[in-house]
Amino acid sequence: MKKIFMFEGDFPMSDLLRVGLIGCGNVVSYGHKPALTTLPDAQLVALADITPARRQIGKTWFGMNDADLYADYQDVIARDDVDAVAITVPQQFRRQIVLDALAAGKHVLSEKPLATVPAVAAEMIHAADAAGLTFGIVHNYHYLPEYRQIKNLIDNGTIGQLRVLTMHYLGVIDNPGAAEYQSDWRHTLAAGGGVLMDMIHAVYLAEWLFGAPPQQVMAFVDAPTYAARHPQVEDLALVQIAFPTGYATIHMGWGQGVGGVDASGSEGHLRMRYNQYQTSGFNQPAELYTVRNWERTDHPLDNLPTHMDNIARSFTQLWQEFHSAIREHRAPLASAAAGGRALETALAAYQSGVTGQVVTLPLQSTNPVFQKGIDGLADVQAWAQSRTQSAGIFGLK
Numbered sequence: 001m002k003k004i005f006m007f008e009g010d011f012p013m014s015d016l017l018r019v020g021l022i023g024c025g026n027v028v029s030y031g032h033k034p035a036l037t038t039l040p041d042a043q044l045v046a047l048a049d050i051t052p053a054r055r056q057i058g059k060t061w062f063g064m065n066d067a068d069l070y071a072d073y074q075d076v077i078a079r080d081d082v083d084a085v086a087i088t089v090p091q092q093f094r095r096q097i098v099l100d101a102l103a104a105g106k107h108v109l110s111e112k113p114l115a116t117v118p119a120v121a122a123e124m125i126h127a128a129d130a131a132g133l134t135f136g137i138v139h140n141y142h143y144l145p146e147y148r149q150i151k152n153l154i155d156n157g158t159i160g161q162l163r164v165l166t167m168h169y170l171g172v173i174d175n176p177g178a179a180e181y182q183s184d185w186r187h188t189l190a191a192g193g194g195v196l197m198d199m200i201h202a203v204y205l206a207e208w209l210f211g212a213p214p215q216q217v218m219a220f221v222d223a224p225t226y227a228a229r230h231p232q233v234e235d236l237a238l239v240q241i242a243f244p245t246g247y248a249t250i251h252m253g254w255g256q257g258v259g260g261v262d263a264s265g266s267e268g269h270l271r272m273r274y275n276q277y278q279t280s281g282f283n284q285p286a287e288l289y290t291v292r293n294w295e296r297t298d299h300p301l302d303n304l305p306t307h308m309d310n311i312a313r314s315f316t317q318l319w320q321e322f323h324s325a326i327r328e329h330r331a332p333l334a335s336a337a338a339g340g341r342a343l344e345t346a347l348a349a350y351q352s353g354v355t356g357q358v359v360t361l362p363l364q365s366t367n368p369v370f371q372k373g374i375d376g377l378a379d380v381q382a383w384a385q386s387r388t389q390s391a392g393i394f395g396l397k
């Protein structure tokens with residue numbers, strides 16, 4: 001019996017989406033595997049991974065034939081029986097794979113972050129638009145039960161108009177990547193950033209909860225946690241983002257710090273906390289309440305039996321919505337364009353850490369950070385007191 005987590009929207013389920021998977025690492029094990037092995041209208045037909053051991057793992061997970069396993073992604077996108085590809089390699093390798101997949105007429109679902117460089121993100125989005133293909137991103141935290149409930153509470157006016165959103169992400173667990181590949185790629189310059197880039201979930205969620213793109217960013221960005229091992233990227237980012245109707249603060253760090261969400265509105269406030277005092281993505285929500293006129297209302301939580309069930313459901317619902325977007329010839333809820341804005345916001349935070357200035361969004365196309373991502377930080381004027389620069393991260397001296 002297939003266990004299916006249906007999305008509330010009750011999408012029509014008729015045609016089969018034939019999927020090619022490019023990259024078979026950890027995110028596939030707990031995210032894409034549960035989705036693609038349970039949805040009745042999606043089926044994995046081909047898989048590419050450059051690491052032989054990962055291909056064998058994928059073969060077992062999906063019950064595939066050797067003939068459907070490839071070392072080279074080109075063999076996946078060359079297949080006529082592939083309608084869409086999921087690109088689940090580390091972000092620094094995304095550009096060429098996405099452009100080749102689009103050129104071959106495939107719809108694309110990209111893992112987050114969309115890219116490491118905004119100019120590359122813009123190039124890929126333009127290519128998808130020009131080809132009339134659906135280009136989605138795995139912003140799966142939209143589908144975690146706590147965030148769906150927070151979104152509903154805010155949109156229903158339960159706390160009035162959202163003014164200040166505080167995303168506590170200081171308990172991010174520094175899980176390594178797949179051991180058969182390069183388990184510490186997240187800590188390298190090639191990843192395009194550190195913990196904020198990796199947990200960019202908080203950034204796109206802030207935009208979603210405010211319902212409008214961010215306009216200004218200021219931040220402290222530092223690396224105190226891994227200082228002794230000469231870190232290449234940040235492990236702490238304290239970010240403030242201005243939206244048209246309010247402000248978000250994102251406190252992001254690998255470690256054992258505070259997790260959860262607080263939101264203050266014109267008529268009240270909201271608080272969400274996790275089991276074992278953890279952070280989004282690492283445990284189930286334990287508590288969600290709103291306060292209005294100084295009276296507390298607790299909201300029941302839509303948890304599945306385990307945290308990993310919640311995670312699996314988030315990917316399954318995201319795949320369902322992506323498939324519906326293909327059928328309906330529209331952008332998915334988790335669109336590549338939103339991924340591009342989240343990427344710019346994270347990089348704007350890094351730039352603010354270097355310059356000590358507020359950075360305006362969208363980034364100008366002439367901004368070296370737009371053109372080169374973190375490599376462009378060497379070309380902006382650093383503030384003499386910049387802790388980002390003195391941490392020696394992002395290749396800064």
Ligand SMILES: NC(=O)c1ccc[n+]([C@@H]2O[C@H](COP(=O)([O-])OP(=O)(O)OC[C@H]3O[C@@H](n4cnc5c(N)ncnc54)[C@H](O)[C@@H]3O)[C@@H](O)[C@H]2O)c1
Nearest residue numbers: 023024025026027049050051054089090091111177178181
């Ligand atoms: N949405 C989420 O919640 C979530 C969670 C974890 C990771 N991710 C994202 O997914 C991506 C992968 O992360 P991961 O944790 O699975 O990494 P990982 O290191 O566990 O796996 C990466 C896989 O990609 C393969 N690979 C690398 N280059 C390749 C290429 N050119 N062609 C084919 N295969 C290639 C590797 O062999 C490896 O199997 C990252 O962008 C990460 O940010 C998203």
